Amino acid sequence: MEFLTQPSQAMPEGTVLAEARHVRQFYHKDSAADVQVLDDVNLTLHAGEIVGLLGRSGSGKSTLLRILAGLLPPTSGEVLWKGQKLAGPITEIAVVFQSFALFPWMTVEENVALGLDANGVPASERDVLVENAISLIGLGGYENAWPKELSGGMQQRVGLARALVVRPALLLMDEPFSALDVLTAENLRTDLIELWSEKKLPVQSMLIVTHNIEEAVLMCDRIVIASSNPGRVAHVLHVPFAHPRNREDTAFRQLVDHIYALMTQRAPIISEADLAGGAQAAPLAPSFRALVPVSITMMIGMMEALAASPLNGRADLPVLAEKLQLELDDLFPLGESLELLALAELEDGDILLTNEGVHFVLSDLEERKAIMGHALRHYVPLVKTICSTLDERPNHAVKAERFRDELEASMSPDYARQTLQTIIGWARFAELFDYDEESDRFFLEDEAGE
Amino acid sequence: MMSMAGGWFMVVYSESISVGNTEVVLPGIGSYVGRAIDQKDIAAIGAAIAAMMAVILLYDQLLFRPLAAWATRFRLGGGDGGVQVVEPWFLRFLRRTRLISSFGDALFLAARKISYLKLGRAVGVARPSSSSGRGVSEWLWRGFLVVVFLAALFLVGRYTYETYAMAEVGHVFVLGGITMLRVMSMLLLASVIWVPLGVWLGLDPVRARRAQLAAQYCAAFPANLFFPVFVVGIVHFNLVPDVWLTPLMILGAQWYILFNVIAGASSLPAELLEVCRSLNVRGWFWWRRVLLPGIMPYYLVGAVAAAGGAWNAAIASEMAQWGDVTLVAHGLGAYIAQATLRGDINQIGLGTVIMCVLVMLLNTLFWRPLSDFAARRLKLN
Ligand SMILES: Nc1ncnc2c1ncn2[C@@H]1O[C@H](COP(=O)(O)OP(=O)(O)O)[C@@H](O)[C@H]1O
Ligand SMILES: [Mg+2]
Numbered sequence: 119m120e121f122l123t124q125p126s127q128a129m130p131e132g133t134v135l136a137e138a139r140h141v142r143q144f145y146h147k148d149s150a151a152d153v154q155v156l157d158d159v160n161l162t163l164h165a166g167e168i169v170g171l172l173g174r175s176g177s178g179k180s181t182l183l184r185i186l187a188g189l190l191p192p193t194s195g196e197v198l199w200k201g202q203k204l205a206g207p208i209t210e211i212a213v214v215f216q217s218f219a220l221f222p223w224m225t226v227e228e229n230v231a232l233g234l235d236a237n238g239v240p241a242s243e244r245d246v247l248v249e250n251a252i253s254l255i256g257l258g259g260y261e262n263a264w265p266k267e268l269s270g271g272m273q274q275r276v277g278l279a280r281a282l283v284v285r286p287a288l289l290l291m292d293e294p295f296s297a298l299d300v301l302t303a304e305n306l307r308t309d310l311i312e313l314w315s316e317k318k319l320p321v322q323s324m325l326i327v328t329h330n331i332e333e334a335v336l337m338c339d340r341i342v343i344a345s346s347n348p349g350r351v352a353h354v355l356h357v358p359f360a361h362p363r364n365r366e367d368t369a370f371r372q373l374v375d376h377i378y379a380l381m382t383q384r385a386p387i388i389s390e391a392d393l394a395g396g397a398q399a400a401p402l403a404p405s406f407r408a409l410v411p412v413s414i415t416m417m418i419g420m421m422e423a424l425a426a427s428p429l430n431g432r433a434d435l436p437v438l439a440e441k442l443q444l445e446l447d448d449l450f451p452l453g454e455s456l457e458l459l460a461l462a463e464l465e466d467g468d469i470l471l472t473n474e475g476v477h478f479v480l481s482d483l484e485e486r487k488a489i490m491g492h493a494l495r496h497y498v499p500l501v502k503t504i505c506s507t508l509d510e511r512p513n514h515a516v517k518a519e520r521f522r523d524e525l526e527a528s529m530s531p532d533y534a535r536q537t538l539q540t541i542i543g544w545a546r547f548a549e550l551f552d553y554d555e556e557s558d559r560f561f562l563e564d565e566a567g568e
Numbered sequence: 569m570m571s572m573a574g575g576w577f578m579v580v581y582s583e584s585i586s587v588g589n590t591e592v593v594l595p596g597i598g599s600y601v602g603r604a605i606d607q608k609d610i611a612a613i614g615a616a617i618a619a620m621m622a623v624i625l626l627y628d629q630l631l632f633r634p635l636a637a638w639a640t641r642f643r644l645g646g647g648d649g650g651v652q653v654v655e656p657w658f659l660r661f662l663r664r665t666r667l668i669s670s671f672g673d674a675l676f677l678a679a680r681k682i683s684y685l686k687l688g689r690a691v692g693v694a695r696p697s698s699s700s701g702r703g704v705s706e707w708l709w710r711g712f713l714v715v716v717f718l719a720a721l722f723l724v725g726r727y728t729y730e731t732y733a734m735a736e737v738g739h740v741f742v743l744g745g746i747t748m749l750r751v752m753s754m755l756l757l758a759s760v761i762w763v764p765l766g767v768w769l770g771l772d773p774v775r776a777r778r779a780q781l782a783a784q785y786c787a788a789f790p791a792n793l794f795f796p797v798f799v800v801g802i803v804h805f806n807l808v809p810d811v812w813l814t815p816l817m818i819l820g821a822q823w824y825i826l827f828n829v830i831a832g833a834s835s836l837p838a839e840l841l842e843v844c845r846s847l848n849v850r851g852w853f854w855w856r857r858v859l860l861p862g863i864m865p866y867y868l869v870g871a872v873a874a875a876g877g878a879w880n881a882a883i884a885s886e887m888a889q890w891g892d893v894t895l896v897a898h899g900l901g902a903y904i905a906q907a908t909l910r911g912d913i914n915q916i917g918l919g920t921v922i923m924c925v926l927v928m929l930l931n932t933l934f935w936r937p938l939s940d941f942a943a944r945r946l947k948l949n
Contacts, residue, residue, distance in 0.1 A: 184842070207846045212846065236847055280847075
C-alpha cells in the first residue's frame with residue numbers, strides 16, 4: 119500500500135470517489151439459511167459532498183460502511199474507488215467509530231500519530247502533521263493526556279484527528295456522535311461542519327452513518343435512507359440548505375417531518391410470488407421480527423402523554439420527542455412497538471392513539487394487563503407460539519432455547535437475545551407467562567406457585 | 569480449574585513419599601507410577617497417563633463444567649458479560665431429572681430452615697460499648713502481638729544461628745537463584761512459543777473457543793505423570809540433567825500462559841483491530857504497539873500463575889529417577905527433594921523458607937509492579 123503524505127489530489131467537485139455497485143451481504147449462520155443483510159445496494163459518493171446514511175438500527179448501515187472502507191469484502195457486488203476495484207483498506211479512506219476505538223495505552227498524540235508511525239513517515243514531517251491535526255480538531259494542550267482522562271467528546275475528537283492526520287480523501291463515520299451526550303454531540307457537529315465549510319478539513323467527502331434524522335438534515339448535502347430486512351436504498355434526498363443551518367427554520371422542520379414520514383411508511387407488502395422468487399434469503403415470517411428493547415413503562419408513559427391534552431391522542435413525532443425529553447431515536451422504537459401492538463399508529467411523521475390505545479389509557483391496571491395480553495397474543499406471533507406451546511405442555515414449561523434458535527435463523531444472536539428479553543418484559547406485565555433465567559425456561563405462573 | 573491442576577499434581581507427587589526411612593505409600597495413581605519408575609516399566613506409565621486422561625475428562629464433564637455454568641448466576645453485571653456459557657449436558661440432565669430436582673428441593677428447604685434458625689445476637693442491637701474500654705483492650709492486643717512477634721523472631725534467629733552454618737544459607741540462596749533462573753527462562757521459552765500461537769487462535773472466535781477448551785483440559789492434567797517419559801529420554805541419550813530436566817517444570821504450567829493469551833486476544837474489541845487495518849498498521853509495529861500491550865494484562869495473569877506452578881514443579885522435576893538411575897540438576901528444588909529423601913528436617917525447613925522468601929520477593933518486586941502497571945495503563949476500559 120502506498121502512503122500519501124500529501125493531501126490526495128483534490129478532485130473537482132462532483133467527481134465520483136467511491137461507488138458501491140450491486141452490493142449484497144449475507145452473514146453466514148451455521149444453523150440455518152444465511153441471513154441477508156444488504157440487498158443490491160448502489161451508492162455513489164462524490165467529491166465535495168457530505169452524505170448521510172440514515173436507517174433504523176439493524177438495517178445494515180455499519181455493514182455497508184465496513185464494505186465501503188474495504189474492511190469487509192461484500193458477498194457479491196463490488197466497490198470502486200476512483201474507478202478501480204477496492205480490494206482492501208487503503209489510507210485514502212479513513213474510519214471513525216461510535217466507540218471511538220482509541221488505544222488506552224497510547225497518549226492522545228500517539229493515538230493520533232498511529233497511522234503516520236505505522237507507515238514510516240519521517241519524524242519531522244510526522245510531528246508537523248500531528249501538530250496540525252491536533253490543533254485543527256481542538257485538542258491542543260491535550261497531547262500527553264491518556265484517552266481515559268478525556269471526556270467522551272474529547273475522545274471522539276482524538277478519533278477524528280487520528281482519521282484526518284493521514285489526509286484521507288474520504289472519511290467514513292459510523293454514528294460518530296451517538297455515544298455522546300446531547301450538548302457535546304451538538305458542539306462536535308457544529309465544529310466539524312464549520313471546518314468543512316471553511317474547507318479546512320483535508321477530506322474531499324464524508325459519509326455519516328446515523329439513525330438521527332435531525333443530525334442528518336443538519337450536516338448532510340444528501341441523505342440516503344435505508345430500509346431494513348434486508349437493507350436497501352429506499353430513498354435519496356438532497357438537502358438544499360446552506361451551512362450553518364438552523365433547526366428552527368421552517369424548511370428545516372419540514373424536511374425533518376418529511377423524512378419521518380418516509381421512515382414511518384409501512385413496508386410494502388411482500389407478495390407470495392416475491393417470496394417464492396426470493397431464493398436464498400429466509401422469508402421473514404412476522405414472528406421473526408426483531409424487537410428493540412422497549413420497556414412497558416416507557417410505552418405506558420408515552421400513551422398517557424399522547425392521550426393527555428394538549429395532544430389529545432395525536433402528535434407530531436418531533437414535538438412529542440421534545441415534550442417527553444426523548445431523543446428522536448428513542449421515539450422510533452417506542453412508536454413502532456405501540457404500532458405493532460395496534461395501540462398507536464404512525465402516519466406521516468405523526469403518531470396517534472388507536473381506539474384500543476385510548477381504551478388502554480382509560481383503564482385500571484387489571485384491565486390494562488388484559489388489553490396488553492390480548493394485543494401480545496394477537497400481534498406478536500412469537501408470543502402466541504410460546505403461549506400455545508405452554509398450554510399444550512403437561513408441565514406448562516418450555517425451554518427458551520428453542521425460540522431463540524428460531525429467531526437466530528433470521529437475525530444475529532444479539533438481536534435474538536434482545537428480542538426475547540423484550541418479549542419477556544411485555545409478557546410479564548400482561549401476566550401471560552414468566553421466564554426463569556436459571557433454567558432458561560418459559561413457564562405459566564400458577565404452575566410455579568406449587 | 570487452574571488450581572485443580574495443582575491439586576492433581578500434588579496428589580500424584582505425594583502419594584508415594586518417602587521421608588528418610590519411613591516410606592508412606594497410599595494406593596493411587598501416583599504410587600502406581602512410583603512403582604513403575606522403580607521397575608522401569610514404560611508401558612505401565614503409558615497406562616497411568618491414559619487412565620488419568622479419562623479421569624480428568626469425566627471429572628471435567630461431570631463436576632467442573634456444571635459447577636462453572638451454575639456459578640455464572642452469581643456473576644455481577646448481568647447475563648451478557650461477553651462470555652456466553654452453554655449449558656453443559658450434565659447440568660441439563662441434573663436440572664431435568666425429576667428425582668434429582670425434588671431431592672434438590674428438599675435439600676434447599678432443609679437448608680432454608682437451618683438458615684432461619686436464630687443463632688447469636690440479632691443484628692442491629694449492638695451491645696453498647698464504651699469507646700475508651702475498647703481502645704485499651706485493642707492496645708493490649710496489639711502489644712501482645714508485637715511481643716509474640718519479637719519472641720518468634722528471636723527464637724528463629726537463635727535456631728538459625730545454632731543450626732546452620734552461614735555458608736550453607738548462602739549456598740542455598742545460590743541454589744535458589746539457579747532455580748529462579750530456570751523458572752524465568754522457562755517462562756520466556758513458553759511465552760515465545762505460546763504468545764504468537766495464542767494470538768493466532770484468539771483472534772478467531774471459533775478457533776478461540778475450541779482452543780480454550782483444549783488448553784483448559786491440558787492445564788487440568790497433572791504434568792508430572794509425563795516426567796518419566798522425559799527422564800527415560802534423558803537417560804537413554806545421556807543428556808545433561810541440568811539443562812534437560814528444566815523443561816519439566818513448565819510442562820504443566822505453560823497452559824496458563826496459552827489460556828490467558830487466547831482470552832486476551834479474543835477480548836480485543838473488533839473495532840480496534842479494524843482501525844489498525846484501516847491505517848495500515850501491521851507487522852512488527854502492530855505486534856509491538858497494539859497487540860502486546862492489548863494482551864499484556866491477561867498475559868501477566870497467566871505468567872504469574874505459570875511461575876507459581878513452575879516453582880512448585882521444581883521440587884518434583886529437578887530430581888528424577890528411573891529404576892536405579894537418579895538424575896539431579898543443581899537447584900533449590902533438588903536440594904529440598906534430596907533433603908526429603910534423607911529425612912533432614914533442618915535442610916527441608918531451610919530450603920522451603922528460602923523458596924518462600926524468593927517467591928515473595930519476586931512477587932513484590934517484579935510481578936506486582938508489572939501487574940499494577942498493566943492494570944493502570946493497558947486495561948481496555
Ligand atoms: N458478524 C455478523 N454476523 C452475523 N450477523 C451480523 C454480523 N454483523 C451484523 N450482523 C447482522 O446484520 C444486521 C445489520 O447489522 P448492522 O450492519 O450492524 O446494522 P446497523 O449498523 O444498521 O444497526 C443485523 O441484523 C445484525 O444482527
Ligand atoms: Mg451500526
